[in-house]
């Protein structure tokens with residue numbers, strides 16, 4: 429029995445585990461005990477929750493009383509992962525411990541390796557020549573908060589400069605990403621709603637720019653349903669792999685909004701005006717197979733073998749000559765870069781107007797008043 433003691437939180441590491449990489453999991457557990465720095469309560473609770481989810485599955489214990497603060501925090505952390513599979517939890521556990529250990533690295537003056545970027549809502553790791561940026565708010569279907577947009581810009585910036593060969597974006601839990609967090613538009617900050625719309629527009633412009641200018645092969649591993657801005661930027665990825673149960677939904681007119689992520693240009697280019705209009709104007713949700721037939725998705729894999737097949741392929745891609753990959757990608761993309769930036773500017777300008785419209789405000793209120801989901 430190997431116990432890693434955190435005040436108030438004990439991890440008893442016994443018992444058989446599901447899945448193939450028991451060795452990785454055990455190595456991560458052992459590495460946990462070598463951490464020199466306290467990772468903080470938020471991270472410790474995440475470690476605890478992922479360990480429980482990986483070894484026992486969804487939280488199956490009664491909720492502690494309100495005054496039992498430590499155990500209630502542990503219970504909440506574990507409960508929040510209930511939609512995360514044990515395999516996924518195990519992978520996230522291994523990824524998180526690796527990022528913490530590499531963040532400590534050898535005690536030298538150089539900055540910690542970029543693979544150690546610690547974020548609140550992302551899990552970013554670099555391994556086998558692949559930097560993986562994982563949306564990590566599974567309890568909120570990986571909806572993107574304002575801070576998360578900033579983290580994604582930062583993560584893409586680092587990934588573009590680190591020593592990885594390719595960059596992969598994927599989601600934790602059963603969703604790829606639920607798009608914009610609709611709470612982003614509920615609190616009216618100082619400076620009023622106009623300032624909020626303008627600031628959000630600037631943030632979105634920089635967010636999409638990070639994809640347009642990304643210098644390395646960028647691959648989406650769509651592990652579940654994808655909505656909104658997480659779908660529209662797929663037109664700026666180099667390859668999109670999807671599990672068969674994934675869906676792709678851009679409910680813009682339902683939300684009183686308009687397309688972003690350069691999709692007003694890339695979608696018609698990829699799938700033709702009529703199919704693009706069905707998605708961008710008429711809110712049509714498409715399956716992974718339909719998205720593949722439209723050209724938005726490169727290949728669809730069976731749910732059961734998706735992760736193993738895709739990661740085997742990505743590891744092979746990451747063994748290719750990095751400069752050849754990056755320079756060839758830039759050749760393919762350079763012709764349209766100026767056009768894409770102009771499209772991004774026009775889409776943002778239109779969205780700022782939309783966000784200030786009654787149509788949009790009413791649609792967002794409908795969502796939070798638990799009207800029928802999209």
Ligand SMILES: CCCCCC/C=C/C(=O)SCCNC(=O)CCNC(=O)[C@H](O)C(C)(C)COP(=O)(O)OP(=O)(O)OC[C@H]1O[C@@H](n2cnc3c(N)ncnc32)[C@H](O)[C@@H]1OP(=O)(O)O
Nearest residue numbers: 568569571606607608609610611628631632656657801802
């Ligand atoms: C800087 C600004 C840039 C803006 C760019 C413009 C971008 C536009 C878009 O992305 S438009 C698309 C926005 N996304 C949505 O409208 C999706 C809204 N969510 C849903 O319709 C549903 O939640 C669902 C279909 C994604 C999943 O349904 P279900 O499986 O029934 O789960 P829940 O609804 O119970 O969701 C669990 C939990 O997550 C919260 N949540 C899910 N998605 C969002 C979201 N986009 N924003 C905020 N919160 C979200 C949901 O409220 C639940 O929370 P709770 O458990 O109730 O606290």
